[in-house]
Amino acid sequence: MSADTPTDTVTSTAADVLTDVQQVPGSPKPDPMLTADGIIRRFGGLTAVDVRHLEIQRGVITALIGPNGAGKTTFFNLMTGFDTPDEGTWNFDGVAMGKLPAHQVARNGMVRTFQLTKALSRLSVIENMKLGAGHQKGENLFRGLVKPIWGAQEREIEARADALLDRFKLAHMREEFAGTLSGGQRKLLEMARALMTDPSLIMLDEPMAGVNPALTQSLLGHVKSLRDEGRTVVFVEHDMDVVRDISDWVVVMAEGSIIAEGPHEAIGANQTVIDAYLGTSHDAPLDLGEIDVEGAS
Amino acid sequence: MALLLGFWSGTAAAQDDEPGFRGTLTATPEEGDRFPVEGVRVVLTADGAEVGEATSGADGTWFIAAEAGSYNVAVDTSTFAEGISLKDPEATSRDLELSPGQSRNVLFALIEGEGGAAPNVKSDLERIPGLVKDGLIFGLIIAMSSIGLSLIFGTTGLTNFAHGELVTFGAVTALGLNKAGLHILLAGLIAVPLTAAVGAGNEVGLWRPLRRRGSGLIAMLVISIGLSILARYLVLYFVGGRRETYNQFALQTDGYDLLGFRIVNREIWIIIISMTVLLAVAFAVNKTKTGKAMRAVADNRDLAESSGIDVERVILTIWIAGAGLAGLGGILFGLNQGVSWNMGFELLLLMFAAVTLGGLGTAYGPLLGSLVVGLFINLSTLIVSSEIKNVGALLILGVILLVRPQGILGRGERIG
Amino acid sequence: MDWGSILAETVNKFFGVQAAYFALAAIGLNIHFGYTGLLNFGHAGFMAIGAYGLAISLQNGVPLLLAVLIGLLAATAFALLLGAPTLRLRADYLAIVTIAAAEIARILFRATEIAGFNTREYTGGSTGINGFADPFKDLNPYTGSVDLWFVSFSRNDAWTVTVGWALVLLSVLFVHLAMRSPWGRVLKAVREDEDAARALGKNAYSIKMQSLVLGGLFGALGGMIFVLGQSSVQPTPQDLGAPKTFFIWVAVILGGTGKLWGPVIGSMIFSALLQFTDLTLRGFQEEGIIPTWFMDGVQVGQVRFILMGLGLMLLMAFRPQGIFGDKRELALDVR
Incomplete structure (x- = not known):
């Protein structure tokens, strides 16, 4: 844009x-x-x-x-x-x-x-993004242990996160630790992560x-x-x-x-x-x- | 104060890895501090046969090496010095198990006077004045030791778990000089600047470089714990695990009977020295340029820096002064209760309680908090047995954190 | 000096009871510090509470599994008690309170009476509790000592080691499952920046409390294996006091915080390292290479603590990510 x-x-x-x-x-x-x-x-x-x-x-x-x-x-x-x-x-x-x-x-x-x-430095960019999503079934310890319970939702969240990363031009940093981003990229990530909610x-x-x-x-x-x-x-x-x-x-x-x-x-x-x-x-x-x-x- | 000795005394035995039985024979007088009992024969028997014996040294300690097994440990009451007896006249021996490699402490409670009688004939009400005195003295010692802890936190954010070792260093250095023949007052005059120098060395050699490297506060906290262990066990390595007393004021009983309590010369000295020093510190913090700079840095480091204060210099000053005070606190603590390798660590938790109570990072907070902790610990013995009295002080720490986490004098903190 | 036997005993320590219970406790501490960033310096308190909960229950005829459960429940209560006042505050308050609470617990276990109630009847006071482990030993399937080609254990140790390492493996599996889940992600987010997590709608207080309880449970399990192994529980500092906490810390940091196998590997290496320095120093001393005026038998035992303190400092200053640090993490300037 x-x-x-x-x-x-x-x-x-x-x-x-x-x-x-x-x-x-x-x-x-x-x-x-x-x-x-x-x-x-x-x-x-x-x-x-x-x-x-x-x-x-x-x-x-x-x-x-x-x-x-x-x-x-x-x-x-x-x-x-x-x-x-x-x-x-x-x-x-x-x-x-x-x-x-x-x-x-x-x-x-x-x-x-x-x-x-x-930026949550020692989490990857995509993990930062996925954290933002609300109502995650897997955020309960006991349900979290059983992946089938939250796996499907996780895939949806990931798709949404990837779309936002594309929009904020961070897709190429997807797997990097957020701590490695530049100051401007961190601002972008923080905004994108907020949008995940x-x-x-x-x-x-x-x-x-x-x-x-x-x-x-x-x-x-x-x-x-x-x-x-x-x-x-x-x-x-x-x-x-x-x-x-x-x-x-x-x-x-x-x-x-x-x-x-x-x-x-x-x-x-x-x-x-x-x-x-x-x-x-x-x-x-x-x-x-x-x-x-x-x-x- | 008589009972403070040896509350964390389990820790004091930590270094003794050699398997066997050991103990420290001390007697509790009706008034004043416990003192070591020398020349008592302790006999170890297994299946009715004597397998070892020892005689308590000048510091009351004894040790009998033993392999794993079932034993009976007995004291020979005929070797007691005049006027010493067992608190419970029946308890001359105990049957004990020793597991492989275990080093086991055996306690025999001795008292001055005739055993079997209630050790303390005073009523609770009559005990209060003496306990208040003990509490105030202990509070003054904690206060002096913890000013540095609080101000270092206030200026650098470091929660310094190695602060207790500065206390130990002061006391142990003074002990060494004292044993070498110097009067304790002279030994103290040398030991305090030495401790201050160690504080400066801490800052210049460790913390400043770490801050420059941008180490986080949590990393620094863990490092301070490492430093605390390192220093503590170095002291143990070189000084040994016994609790020792200074040549002067050790078993002093000269003193004055005041309204319902007795105060000995040593305690009068402690009060005079600590009050003078604390007043001087208050004056310095309030009136001198350095003192004002200190408060400014503790209040808001960035603002102080931008208004032209040399922050690094102020921090160094705080380290020097704080360490010197801790060293002095250690010497007074040692005067009162003897010197041991882990006395600083014993005091550290109470210092944390006092400082948190008063408001972490403030200059006066520790004073107020320390007096509260000192009084609380001693007065709590009216209700709980004295072996668990430190528990009370640490419990109020928890309560304070729940109710008023910023401490009595602390201010609310901004988050976000 | 018999290097062969020193080596053999060192290798034994890699897999011994100590490495196993260290690993269990370290897994718990790794959940606290490695994954959540909680400064728990009272881990020995969790171990002590688990150990005493188990020992007192067994002593009073409670069946083994129920006794374990009681120990775990006691540790849970301890965690809630510690967390309630501190987890809303700055991180260092937890450090102060945990180190104090662990000491309180030990003093109370050592006490003879608390507020008029004779507790020695249950805790054994300063002598602790001995010989409570029979229900555990009775289950021992081994008939004699066990000799594999590189390690050998007595009959009792073999059983403790088996149970201990089985628990370690189960725990690692559990931590793996938990940490790959969104729950684990929230935990790590709180470690990185609590406020950021809160701003994204995560209840940081609750998740920290869960972490404190969970890690405490592993600490309690570690304490249980420890006292079952020596069939004696004692309120001494070296057994269940601050020095033990610090040992576990070194093990965790050595192996690498926030890593699945970090605490396990750290515990094995650290146990072996302690044994090796001990034996070598004693060997040198017997040979006269180290004169006794410089170091006597008692002092040899203290060297391990000196090394531990130094190790903790150096690791935290130079390799906070552990000895097998991740290069990406190293480059990150995370401290």
Whole structure:
């Protein structure tokens, strides 16, 4: 898939549903997939996340941006069950997520990737992929001992994995240890592996970070294709070109709160956002950003 | 404190592979530490015929080589020193089996005074002040030994299972100097810097290169266990398996009777030294530039590095200071309970309990945790028999992990 | 020095009781550390609990198979107890708690009374339990010592060795079946990165607990073969304490972690290696090549521990993938 393909038309149709949405923090969406209310997370004296209200529209690509230390990764962690907020409730596709552990969140269809990719180094690429599939009969120890029970399902999973490897251009690495992949290939693998779970909402934490420019375009294409096949995408990104290129809606966080929402054209002109970037990224709470980086490792 | 000796004493016999019967005769006085009993004849008989005998040495140990078979082991009560008797006057001998190649420990419980009477006539309530004193002293020793363990974890992420061997090294080095004629205080003054140097050697010769190579924390943890075994058995190889005491303060009974308990000079020294050192450490960590840098690195290594702190240097400082403190802790531990090749490993598990309890990686956590562990161990003897009192301290470790894994003073940790 | 007999005894150790029970325990530890990444430093605790469970049951007239089952159930309970507080936490907490729990178990087995309850009646206190193995020995089909062309065992040892290695083979088959399944894949995923597994909907806590229990069962089996072989169970460190745990660790790492036959081969080599150094050193000493002021009889016994510590360090630093490392894995920079 080339980046020059006129995907703009698709972008505009998907974004069309958002044209009437108010461009203010916490604005209601026509068909929210994820709704968060009063999410607060403190570390010691620091309030890392304080999100009053947020709705993520179904079937579009939402970018989550903000200066270092804005609390984006922490917010991801909270939504996906990897961290627990001090206060707040959220529901995903109508299901309350508050008390669910991370693996349950994933089984409900909200799947995330990590800022620092987590390739399972000593498993082969195909094993990485097959791991992603849900509802595997053979994942029970006793049933696992008897191959006839899970063999057929395993073949289906493998076929699905191979198709995805083809799509993500990793088929030639099929039998290699995932640890031997390059940084960009790991990003691709992680995205493909997440797709094996057949998620309805996929949360990508800096999918382009550390990827060489040659791969960036193909990654962007893949992200857009996720939306085009009906999935909802939320991603954290620092590169404004990327945000401009693929996002239908942008949510801006600073110092833990949401300070602006809107399509990228409007965000670029928003004075609060400019202040947040220019004002704080140089002075104040750089430290939280450092924690962010560490927290993801 | 009297009873601490020999709780993991099974371990102390580990090195003795030679088949036969062995033991250490110690007597429990009404007040104070157990002490070794010398010159007691132990007789081994098989089918009514005497097949071997031994006389307990200055450290109370005896050994009779024997092949596999059924034996009777007896102590000759007529060889007891004045004032020593069997705790149970009837228990002069025991019938025992020896399997091939087995080395078997035989215990005879001796007491100072007349046997047969209840060994401790104090009521539980009356025992409390003494136990609190013992607990606080033990807590101070654990605290001093474990500061390095906690800070090394905080700065490098290394769970150092070889930390206990620094404790042993301090105690054993001081013992060697002491036996060579130096007063223990002087021996300690030399042994502590030597231990600090060993700590520096650890860091420079092993851990820093491993970090540079990018070794993972789990690999390093396993390596530290290997190092711990290596060091422990090297000490055993060169020093031997006996528990020894320093020439000074060994059987000291001079002291003062305070409100309901007796404190001996040795204990007063331990308290003064450890309190002074701990206060100095607190001051250093809080007020000095190096101390602040240490805390910054322990708090967030990357941030500290980016704000211009020489992290490697801080880590080296922590190793030097932490090892020196561990060595000093070892000397005080040795003063209190004798020096043995695996004393550090005995203490290690309690240090882990203390450090986890207080909050792994913090500077003050170990102090608080150590006092809790010290007190808990000693006070628990009010309820459980003292042979299993360490069990309690390790059990609370489990409970703490369930309830508050970050420790009393620790902060929540970020995941993801 | 009689190299012939040293060699013969070394070869014997390759296949002896020790290699067999080491292998069983090591298979368990390999499930923990090799496949799941769990830092279990209390494996001797599992062995002790299996051993005491068996011995106490047999002593009280329980039939052999039921006694084995009781030992296994006790080990399961031990694993659940250890796992509950630690498996949600960072990996090193498990290391601390397991090493402590194994020591607790040993102290309790050695104790004479616990909270007023006379436990020595059952555990034998510091003398342990002797001569409980008759129900096992009665099943011995051999009528005399067994001499094959390269090994020879006494009648008792031959029976223990037979049962031990049979169990090892069954265990290897079991591990093979388990690890090729999707279940095994989840286990390995948790070893590589627990958070990634959770993000894909895998219940890391549950799978780690299953691994802890399963590996503990093999540890318990190893402990049983050990004490049946010497028909005595003793709460000493060298029998069922921390040193034993470390021996098993070296065996696992020597053979290669996360490899099917790794723990078995590691155990055989390590047992033989220990015997060989012991005999050679003693030989040198008798010949006067090593002067006694440098090393006496007792010290020879300590050398094995020194070598074990050094071996563990060097292996973990330079060949964490074992002596028969996989080249692909070597290139991977996995640590």
